[in-house]
Amino acid sequence: MKYxxxxxxxxxxxxxxxxxxxxxxxxDELKRRYLEIINAYDFKAEFNQLLKDYVGRxxxxxxxxxxxxxxxxxxxxxxxxxxxxxxxxLNNTVGQILLAQKLGKTRIIAETGAGQHGVxxxxxxxxxxxxxxxxxxxxDVSRQAPNVKKMKMLGAEVVPVHSGNKTLKDATNxxxxxxxxxxxxxxYIIGSVVGPHPYPDMVARFQSIISAEIKSQLxxxxxxxxxxxxxxxxxxxxxxxxxxxxxxxxxxxELIGVEAAGKGVDTPETAATLxxxxxxxxxxxxxxxxxxxxxxxxxxxxxxxxxxYPGIGPLHAHLxxxxxxxxxxxxxxxxxxxxxxxxxxxxxIPALESAHALAALEKIKMKPEDINVINLSGSGNKDMExxxxxxxx
Amino acid sequence: xKNRINQLFETKKENILSVYFTAGFPNLxxxxxxxxxxxxxxxxxxxxxxxxxxxxxxGPTIQRSSxxxxxxxxxxxxxxxxxxxxxxxxxxxxxLMGYINPVYQFGxxxxxxxxxxxxxxxxILPDLPLDEFEAFYQPIFExxxxxxxxxxxxxTDENRIRxxxxxxxxxxxxxxxxxxxxxxxxxxxxxxxxxxxxxxMNLKNPRxxxxxxxxxxxxxxxxxxxxxxxxxxxxxxxxxNKTSVREFVKSIV
Numbered sequence: 001m002k003y004x005x006x007x008x009x010x011x012x013x014x015x016x017x018x019x020x021x022x023x024x025x026x027x028d029e030l031k032r033r034y035l036e037i038i039n040a041y042d043f044k045a046e047f048n049q050l051l052k053d054y055v056g057r058x059x060x061x062x063x064x065x066x067x068x069x070x071x072x073x074x075x076x077x078x079x080x081x082x083x084x085x086x087x088x089x090l091n092n093t094v095g096q097i098l099l100a101q102k103l104g105k106t107r108i109i110a111e112t113g114a115g116q117h118g119v120x121x122x123x124x125x126x127x128x129x130x131x132x133x134x135x136x137x138x139x140d141v142s143r144q145a146p147n148v149k150k151m152k153m154l155g156a157e158v159v160p161v162h163s164g165n166k167t168l169k170d171a172t173n174x175x176x177x178x179x180x181x182x183x184x185x186x187x188y189i190i191g192s193v194v195g196p197h198p199y200p201d202m203v204a205r206f207q208s209i210i211s212a213e214i215k216s217q218l219x220x221x222x223x224x225x226x227x228x229x230x231x232x233x234x235x236x237x238x239x240x241x242x243x244x245x246x247x248x249x250x251x252x253x254e255l256i257g258v259e260a261a262g263k264g265v266d267t268p269e270t271a272a273t274l275x276x277x278x279x280x281x282x283x284x285x286x287x288x289x290x291x292x293x294x295x296x297x298x299x300x301x302x303x304x305x306x307x308x309y310p311g312i313g314p315l316h317a318h319l320x321x322x323x324x325x326x327x328x329x330x331x332x333x334x335x336x337x338x339x340x341x342x343x344x345x346x347x348x349i350p351a352l353e354s355a356h357a358l359a360a361l362e363k364i365k366m367k368p369e370d371i372n373v374i375n376l377s378g379s380g381n382k383d384m385e386x387x388x389x390x391x392x393x
Numbered sequence: 394x395k396n397r398i399n400q401l402f403e404t405k406k407e408n409i410l411s412v413y414f415t416a417g418f419p420n421l422x423x424x425x426x427x428x429x430x431x432x433x434x435x436x437x438x439x440x441x442x443x444x445x446x447x448x449x450x451x452g453p454t455i456q457r458s459s460x461x462x463x464x465x466x467x468x469x470x471x472x473x474x475x476x477x478x479x480x481x482x483x484x485x486x487x488x489l490m491g492y493i494n495p496v497y498q499f500g501x502x503x504x505x506x507x508x509x510x511x512x513x514x515x516x517i518l519p520d521l522p523l524d525e526f527e528a529f530y531q532p533i534f535e536x537x538x539x540x541x542x543x544x545x546x547x548x549t550d551e552n553r554i555r556x557x558x559x560x561x562x563x564x565x566x567x568x569x570x571x572x573x574x575x576x577x578x579x580x581x582x583x584x585x586x587x588x589x590x591x592x593x594m595n596l597k598n599p600r601x602x603x604x605x606x607x608x609x610x611x612x613x614x615x616x617x618x619x620x621x622x623x624x625x626x627x628x629x630x631x632x633x634n635k636t637s638v639r640e641f642v643k644s645i646v
Contacts, residue, residue: 008528018493020450020519021544022568024553163456169447176449181570183548281494282447284520294468295498296446 003248003315003324009197011318017196019284022180026188029103031198037102038095038205050094051209054127055084057091059210061217061373066345073366076227077376078214080239081350087378088207088239089120093189095206097124100187107131107186111175113140113168113235114306114353115147116378117191122156132156135174139166140305147382165299168235168309172283192236193313196284200241200313207242214373215246228370229254232377233356234327235271235307237316239377244325254326256364257316258356260302261329271300272329273312274320282310288317303332303386304352306378330359336390338362339380351378352386397486397514398540398563401437402599402620409621410612410646411438411601412628413490415458416475417467418444419632424475430638432485435646437621438601440517441476443469443491450519454626458633469499473507480512488542490517501530505537515540515563523560542566547587551594558596567591567602567619588618612645 009015009031019027037043051057060079068075080088093110100108108130112118118134125132134151138160141148151158164170172194179188193200193207211230219225230247232240234257247253262270270276273288280289282297290298290310300310319325330338339355342348350358354377366372380387387393401409412431416424424441431439444459444467451459479487489508496504496518508516516539521530526541534541540563545554547570557565569584591600602615603623615622624645631641 008524016525017522018520018525019522021522021549021557022450022519022546022570024522025546025548025550163460164446173447173449177452180450183546281492281497281520283449289494291494291498293498294470295495296463296468297494 003319005197005201011314012321013279014285014287014314014317014321015197015200016286017284018281018286019196020180022183023176023196023284026179026183027196030202033103034099034198034202037099038202043098043102047095047098051091055090055094056082057209058213058217059083061214061221063221064346067342070341070345071361071366072368073370073372075361076218076371076373077348078210078243078373080210080375080377081348081354081379085116085120085123086381087116087120087351088210088242088375089117089191090123091209091242092191092203092206092238093117093120093124096187096189097128097130100130100189101128103187105185105187107133107182108189109133109135109175109178109186110189110191111135111168111171112191113137113171113308114304114351114382115140115144115151116306116382118156118158119147119150119154121189121191122151122154125156126154133178134158135161135171135178137165137167137171138162140168140171144305144382167300167305169297169300176283192238193241193315194236194283194285194287194311200285200315203238204241204245204315207238208245210239210242210375211244211246214243218371218373222371226250226253227373229256230373230375231256231258231357231360232375233258233307233353234312234316235260235309235353236311237313239375241313241315243373243375244319248324251324255319255324256360257325257327258360259327259329260304260307260356261331262301262303264331265329269301270329271302271307271309273310274316274327275329285314287314288312288320303335304356306351306353307356328360328363330356334359334362339387340391348376349380349387350376351380352383354378396538396540396563398438401486402564405437406620408616408646409437409601410435410642411440411621411623412436413440413442413623413625414628414632415442415444415455415462416472417462417465418458418629419461421465421467422475424472425479427638428479428483428487431642432483434639434642436485436642438486438488440488440490440623440625441472443472443489443495445492445495448492452626454629458629469495469504473511476511486514487512488515488517489513493518493521502533505533505539508539509537513539515542517542517566519544523557527560544568545591546570547583554591554594554596558598561598564599564601564620565596566623567600569602569604569606569615592618609645
């Protein structure tokens with residue numbers, strides 16, 4: 001268990017809870033109670049039942065035959081895009097809404113980038129009849145319009161955030177401000193493995209169902225539960241954390257995270273935090289950040305709203321630092337190409353985020369007998385406008 | 394030399410007025426002039442804001458001023474340069490307030506050393522909570538005779554308040570909150586109960602009340618329950634509206 005969080009909330013040098021005192025009572029309560037709550041029998045029973053009957057798990061592990069032939073290596077897709085609401089995000093929100101109820105909270109807040117986490121949060125709030133407020137950067141509100149409408153139809157209030165770059169980072173700032181002003185009745189459902197301890201660990205645990213299923217599905221389909229490598233895209237890093245989780249101690253399994261290079265890691269328009277970033281403290285965690293020499297956070301850029309974030313979960317910063325996982329970066333152009341390839345070879349339109357993991361197939365050496373698992377974290381439905389505009393259909 | 398914060402609280406027991414402003418706002422080089430004006434008009438303590446790109450514990454006014462200050466080119470190196478000779482004219486305690494990341498990038502030890510050379514008396518870093526402070530930085534702060542000012546809120550429980558009181562050496566920043574969510578009480582009643590509860594705890598450190606102090610009435614009310622109060626957003630707003638420092642201070646005390 002070299003890669004799990006310690007009792008102070010650190011993964012190696014990264015993590016912690018750098019919270020203003022106004023958040024202390026809530027974070028302290030979470031820190032003291034989350035393990036006891038999520039490990040309790042009745043919690044697990046309800047969580048697993050919802051994952052099965054509501055989310056639609058297990059999600060298939062699909063052997064992509066034509067894609068495998070194209071690359072000359074065996075490629076499996078973990079179909080998180082087939083979950084209810086179209087991404088892996090619902091695994092975490094189902095867990096957190098049950099936790100919020102145990103904590104006696106009646107109002108839920110969330111931040112969202114692409115809108116996938118916002119929709120997943122609005123969905124579980126509708127399911128449980130809790131009030132829901134989603135903060136979303138004003139730029140993302142306009143580039144992810146269908147998800148905004150879905151959230152509203154689900155009964156959530158969507159608050160556009162006009163500060164900064166008007167994207168995910170700014171939405172997170174505003175959600176934290178909301179929690180500071182509403183410390184009693186509100187639970188903040190963070191959508192990724194970011195933020196103060198215990199969020200990175202808690203969200204990773206809720207998403208770890210992905211790698212648990214990969215193991216048993218691989219065993220059934222190939223006779224071995226261990227693949228050669230696992231690939232996943234990384235913004236904050238929740239789908240990657242879930243896909244890596246049960247392989248962390250199987251050191252022979254290669255773990256590859258793929259960040260958004262945007263227009264290139266040598267341009268200012270990038271979101272590849274591990275490539276261009278340095279250690280710092282943002283959103284209450286010590287982690288790798290995109291920042292200038294004065295410690296001001298620089299604005300990220302990616303074609304994919306879900307990866308448009310200047311930080312990364314502290315677990316990934318630690319896996320990067322220790323070399324346990326390798327992190328690559330894919331540009332917008334490479335990503336669009338990879339998305340089209342999957343669409344036309346397999347009949348699956350991936351989310352722009354997930355297409356980053358697919359784009360990495362061009363960058364790694366694979367042997368014919370290798371087993372590669374790609375976490376297809378989300379569906380491309382929300383990105384149709386971008387695809388249509390780029391490909392000119 | 395004795396820390397000026399302790400001197401202030403020993404000599405003045407009530408109606409202490411502390412004022413916050415963001416360095417580099419409205420103009421890059423206003424810092425020294427604003428500090429001098431505040432002292433001249435009777436302010437007891439000044440909190441100099443170090444702007445940060447992501448001030449998660451601040452409302453819209455201070456967010457706006459931080460953004461402008463950064464656009465104007467403010468950074469820590471420049472701030473220390475501006476404050477280099479401040480003690481030739483200004484005698485009241487000065488505190489730097491901001492977020493941990495710029496300080497972390499500057500280098501915490503180097504930053505504290507600079508503060509000592511500039512005769513800064515204390516620091517308020519809201520996202521440096523007690524636990525991380527004790528784990529990493531306490532010896533450095535002490536070496537340079539800098540008080541770390543810690544916050545308490547209406548939700549802070551008694552044990553934690555005692556812990557914060559024990560770890561504090563200058564004063565305690567009492568966050569007053571307009572939020573009564575869940576209590577079912579009126580704002581005034583909720584606040585009064587909180588203020589009275591803390592007052593009756595007989596803490597070792599003096600207290601200043603901040604957040605929501607914007608005029609004479611809110612200042613005077615806060616002063617009934619603490620050694621004084623802190624004005625932040627209201628002053629930044631006054632600077633935005635080009636109200637003179639004199640006129641603003643007169644509207645409070």
